[in-house]
Amino acid sequence: MNPRSFPCQLISWDEAYQLSRMLARAIKSSSFRPDLVIAIGRGGFVPARIVCDFLLHSLLTSIKIEHWDIAACKRPEAAVRFPLAVDVQDQSILIIDDVTDTGDTLRAALNYVKSLEAGETKTGVMQHKTTSSVVPDFYADVIMDWRWIIYPWAAHEDLVGFTEKVLSVELATREQIRARLKEQYTLVLDENCLTEVLDDLMEMKKAEKIQEKYRKI
Amino acid sequence: MNPRSFPCQLISWDEAYQLSRMLARAIKSSSFRPDLVIAIGRGGFVPARIVCDFLLHSLLTSIKIEHWDIAACKRPEAAVRFPLAVDVQDQSILIIDDVTDTGDTLRAALNYVKSLEAGETKTGVMQHKTTSSVVPDFYADVIMDWRWIIYPWAAHEDLVGFTEKVLSVELATREQIRARLKEQYTLVLDENCLTEVLDDLMEMKKAEKIQEKYRKI
Numbered sequence: 001m002n003p004r005s006f007p008c009q010l011i012s013w014d015e016a017y018q019l020s021r022m023l024a025r026a027i028k029s030s031s032f033r034p035d036l037v038i039a040i041g042r043g044g045f046v047p048a049r050i051v052c053d054f055l056l057h058s059l060l061t062s063i064k065i066e067h068w069d070i071a072a073c074k075r076p077e078a079a080v081r082f083p084l085a086v087d088v089q090d091q092s093i094l095i096i097d098d099v100t101d102t103g104d105t106l107r108a109a110l111n112y113v114k115s116l117e118a119g120e121t122k123t124g125v126m127q128h129k130t131t132s133s134v135v136p137d138f139y140a141d142v143i144m145d146w147r148w149i150i151y152p153w154a155a156h157e158d159l160v161g162f163t164e165k166v167l168s169v170e171l172a173t174r175e176q177i178r179a180r181l182k183e184q185y186t187l188v189l190d191e192n193c194l195t196e197v198l199d200d201l202m203e204m205k206k207a208e209k210i211q212e213k214y215r216k217i
Numbered sequence: 218m219n220p221r222s223f224p225c226q227l228i229s230w231d232e233a234y235q236l237s238r239m240l241a242r243a244i245k246s247s248s249f250r251p252d253l254v255i256a257i258g259r260g261g262f263v264p265a266r267i268v269c270d271f272l273l274h275s276l277l278t279s280i281k282i283e284h285w286d287i288a289a290c291k292r293p294e295a296a297v298r299f300p301l302a303v304d305v306q307d308q309s310i311l312i313i314d315d316v317t318d319t320g321d322t323l324r325a326a327l328n329y330v331k332s333l334e335a336g337e338t339k340t341g342v343m344q345h346k347t348t349s350s351v352v353p354d355f356y357a358d359v360i361m362d363w364r365w366i367i368y369p370w371a372a373h374e375d376l377v378g379f380t381e382k383v384l385s386v387e388l389a390t391r392e393q394i395r396a397r398l399k400e401q402y403t404l405v406l407d408e409n410c411l412t413e414v415l416d417d418l419m420e421m422k423k424a425e426k427i428q429e430k431y432r433k434i
Contacts, residue, residue: 046262049262053372056377062279085299
């Protein structure tokens with residue numbers, strides 16, 4: 001995959017809600033009833049909360065998985081950054097994330113929870129990409145044509161990241177930025193959204209070169 | 218307050234997103250930059266995730282506060298059910314919840330975090346009710362006329378709870394249930410939503426008396 005150009009898809013709040021509801025229905029249709037739901041941070045926070053709503057389930061906690069660049073490794077290694085603060089021994093566990101991509105995050109979470117001698121442990125995501133090395137027990141949607149999914153709770157951060165990438169080559173006007181985002185990442189940004197993204201890039205002092213330009217145009 | 222009748226307000230995903238964005242802007246406008254964001258479970262999971270998006274902040278974790286009925290106490294006592302699993306000593310902390318009602322949850326979370334010798338600790342909610350005994354450092358909206366706010370991530374559970382209440386008196390048809398929800402809780406449910414709620418109540422075997430009735434109508 002060329003990191004400078006790949007297809008993206010923006011998901012709306014209503015779409016994310018429907019996907020989370022479908023995930024919850026899949027879990028409800030099974031015989032599995034978790035003692036504890038664990039959201040993988042940060043992507044699993046919203047779907048896990050929605051799943052708990054539809055399961056009428058109160059016990060929700062979180063772990064944070066991070067990806068570290070390890071020298072000589074082909075890809076970053078997923079590891080637990082914030083562990084669990086509750087005893088899960090012999091408890092049935094439902095781990096929730098937004099999406100499987102490589103599958104590394106879900107695998108790290110599963111291995112971690114199993115290392116704590118949890119009971120039956122199952123995983124659920126809204127969207128399962130067939131590129132993933134792990135197949136979750138529950139999912140609402142399968143993605144066969146790989147694309148980067150931008151969920152509404154990560155939209156600002158993702159758009160800042162992509163805009164930073166299209167800006168890294170040379171000076172650009174607002175129109176050029178919009179054109180590149182569309183060409184390289186199939187992203188169409190409205191004016192307010194672009195302003196907020198550029199404001200943040202400016203604040204981060206990573207876009208100093210456009211400081212004068214984009215205000216004028 | 219009469220527990221059998223009070224005004225409710227359903228908040229849409231778009232409204233909740235806007236409120237969370239406004240909360241994030243209030244935080245960004247201040248000089249406060251947290252080392253760690255803590256979502257209070259379960260209500261704070263979604264707003265905390267959105268706030269992290271707009272702050273471009275990666276370090277998000279959660280605690281769970283529960284309310285316990287203590288004999289001889291006028292109201293339930295808020296206590297930490299799932300503690301933190303990370304060291305917060307001398308770290309600046311931002312605690313996020315959806316709403317302040319009595320303020321007990323936020324107070325319990327603050328006292329807990331302070332007991333761990335955290336550094337500067339601030340609190341933020343989407344909506345601050347003036348009934349709260351704690352005023353958060355950041356909020357997007359003030360509610361002066363008390364009402365129960367139903368956030369989209371808690372809608373199913375809240376509606377199941379309210380429907381259970383209006384069903385507890387006597388047998389009722391779908392139309393009677395809808396009329397009572399409107400009269401007692403200012404709630405207007407569509408047919409699909411009511412079906413899902415009643416299905417869950419049936420499954421919970423708390424609504425056995427309506428089992429025959431509502432299927433027919």
